[in-house]
Amino acid sequence: MQTEKRRTQADRRAETRAQLIAAARALFAERGFADTGTPEIAAAAGLTRGALYHHFADKTALFAAVVEQEHAAVAAGIEAAGGAMPSDPVAALLAGSEAFFAAMRDAGRRRILLIDAPAVLGRTTLDEIDARHGLETLVCGLRDAMDAGVIRRLPVLPLAQLFGALFDRAALAEPDQQPEFQTAVAAMLDGLRT
Amino acid sequence: MQTEKRRTQADRRAETRAQLIAAARALFAERGFADTGTPEIAAAAGLTRGALYHHFADKTALFAAVVEQEHAAVAAGIEAAGGAMPSDPVAALLAGSEAFFAAMRDAGRRRILLIDAPAVLGRTTLDEIDARHGLETLVCGLRDAMDAGVIRRLPVLPLAQLFGALFDRAALAEPDQQPEFQTAVAAMLDGLRT
DNA sequence: TGTTTGCATACATACTGCCTGTATGTTACC
DNA sequence: GGTAACATACAGGCAGTATGTATGCAAACA
Structure with missing residues (x-):
């Protein structure tokens, strides 16, 4: 053979x-x-x-490669779900967050990306990786919503990073509390409507 | 002597x-x-x-003691600023967040509490420490605002933990971007108004 | 065109230094 | 005299590096 x-x-x-x-x-x-x-x-x-x-180069570099891969997988999951995007920008953002939570169901992925990565790689390095993958779509979604006049106009990048933190925290919630967290996140997104 | x-x-x-x-x-x-x-x-x-x-017991236990102390110091700083609390519940929450950001100016404190602690102690342990110190005031502030009918009624504990994540992320922003982050946080809090 | 020679890359083995946790010994309190 | 507070000594493991070996590859040569 x-x-x-x-x-x-x-x-x-x-x-x-x-x-x-x-x-x-x-x-x-x-x-x-x-x-x-x-x-x-x-x-x-x-x-x-x-x-x-x-x-x-070292153990940290290997970990960074793992983080990169997981991050790309999450972004791919969100992109894949983006096929059936609703026209309302806020609804689109909600759909994206839904896809994010689905991608974050895996406990190991949560541990790697949300628990260990910030401490091992540092915030700045992690932000760079995030900027290369998921952040852009979030920024675009928020900007679209602002340009459409649907939500308040605010500094886009900080707002996107804050929502990223919200999503991360919600994904870390215990499974039985997950629905409440997600409704709260949705309410905060909804609160930005003009 | x-x-x-x-x-x-x-x-x-x-x-x-x-x-x-x-x-x-x-x-x-x-x-x-x-x-x-x-x-x-x-x-x-x-x-x-x-x-x-x-x-x-071990290096981790010593770190936990440090985290406990820092957490208590932050909570004390917020309590101290609580003397001149405005009557409007939302304004009170904003004042509290201001005090939090002031307490988080120290870079070492940020590193210990926001970067290392989640990875070293784990989320659950950290949540317990948080529940013993800062979270309660945040929960009370939100509940007051809800009871006064000023903001939407939502599951309180998840909402408080989400705002905690928001504050943490804003505190981690670069100093020059800090104002934009804080205005965005304020806008998100304001968005919950009924 | 097929073979061989030289080199770079892929990988394994061996070694050093450091750190963590523990076990044992010594000193201060009560 | 006994217990708690501390110091010293020891064992195991891990990270990173240095060195050794094998494999693929490309060019020179026949």
């Missing part, structure tokens, strides 16, 4: 990187960044620490 | 605990939890690691 005995360097590189990221994601999700060691990660990926430190 | 050669055990205990907490606070504030070692802390306190581990 030898399904893939011949492989290009780029293939090897991409594959082992993916294996390391996948193994790290699983362990970081379960035990958190601090309580997960690089020997564990390498073993789970079927590799050695040498491979890990060949592909990533 | 021998200002205090004779001391009771409780005095010794309280004093060394305070020294350890103070030294830990300074180092955690500057370098963060992960990058601060217990040898450093003990040395800065003029003690040894033995004393540290005699008074605290």
Whole structure:
């Protein structure tokens, strides 16, 4: 058989990187960044620490790659749900938040993105990653709503980051309290209507 | 002189605990939890690691004590500003948020309470500490406003925790963007008016 | 065109230093 | 004399680095 005995360097590189990221994601999700060691990660990926430190500068860089991937997955989930966008800008924002909460159902993802990432990567680094993925759509949604005269005109970027914080906090609520949090978030968004 | 050669055990205990907490606070504030070692802390306190581990179960417990102290200080600052509370409930809430931002000016405090604490102590533990100190006043302020019919009636506790997240995020904004964040927060609070 | 030679990349193994937590010893209080 | 407060000594583990080995790749050569 030898399904893939011949492989290009780029293939090897991409594959082992993916294996390391996948193994790290699983362990970081379960035990958190601090309580997960690089020997564990390498073993789970079927590799050695040498491979890990060949592909990533340090443990933090590997974590950053995991965060990047998770963030992209969340953004993709929101984009995918954006197909059936309602015409009302506020309703569109609500639909987006719904998609965000759906993407955040996974407890491991919450731990990685909302608990550990701010402390491990720092706010500024995390904001950069956020700006590359999800923030833009939120800013656009808010700006559209303002341009349409549907909500109050306010500084857009701060408002988007504040709503991001709201969404994050709501996503962290216990499952049984989730509905109340979401209605509260919806009410705060609704309160901005002119 | 021998200002205090004779001391009771409780005095010794309280004093060394305070020294350890103070030294830990300074180092955690500057370098963060992960990058601060217990040898450093003990040395800065003029003690040894033995004393540290005699008074605290582990490094995390010492950090929790620091967080508790900082949280209490913030709550005290807000309480102190509460003397001249305006009659309008929403204005009172705004005044409270102002006092919160003032208490959060210190960068080290922001790092300890808003960056490291969630990751080190976990959300649930942190929520418990929060419930013991600052959250109650926020809940009361919101409930008063609802009872007075000034703002929409919503689930109080979730709303308070969401506003807590808003305040935290606004406090983390860069100093030059702080005004815009605060106006946005004020607008969101104002939007809840009936 | 096929082979070989040289090099860079991918990965493994070995080593050092540090830190955390614990166990044991010594001093101060009561 | 006994207990609490602290210091010293020890064991295990982890992060990061340095070094060694194998694999793919590209160009020179036949």
